Amino acid sequence: MSDTTIKPRNEVKPKTERPRLHKVILVNDDYTPREFVVTVLRAEFRMSDEQAYRVMMTAHRRGVCVVAVYPKEVAETKATSATEAARRRGYPLLFTTEPEET
Numbered sequence: 221m222s223d224t225t226i227k228p229r230n231e232v233k234p235k236t237e238r239p240r241l242h243k244v245i246l247v248n249d250d251y252t253p254r255e256f257v258v259t260v261l262r263a264e265f266r267m268s269d270e271q272a273y274r275v276m277m278t279a280h281r282r283g284v285c286v287v288a289v290y291p292k293e294v295a296e297t298k299a300t301s302a303t304e305a306a307r308r309r310g311y312p313l314l315f316t317t318e319p320e321e322t
């Protein structure tokens with residue numbers, strides 16, 4: 221048997237940090253039809269008709285509306301995909317992302 225003793229580290233700090241979330245933001249414009257905005261919100265963000273309508277009207281009135289929060293990668297993918305769906309139809313509709321304040 222060896223005399224060597226192994227001293228455990230005094231402090232083992234548990235890793236509890238969660239990945240930071242990013243907001244997906246819907247931006248108003250003067251050209252995209254309301255109904256199309258609702259359709260995109262329903263399809264890309266799995267919202268009910270009622271939720272989608274409320275989010276669309278908030279962006280319409282205030283200029284922007286937070287749609288949802290996700291881990292960074294997910295937020296960016298969804299924002300890009302929703303914006304591209306609008307481009308394919310020739311609309312200037314824009315979704316952006318930004319980190320959520322903690």
Ligand code: TYC
Pocket residue numbers: 246247248249250251252253254257276277279280313
């Ligand atoms: N302002 C648009 C209209 O009156 C509708 C709209 C709402 C467009 C929200 C974009 O993010 C938006 N047709």
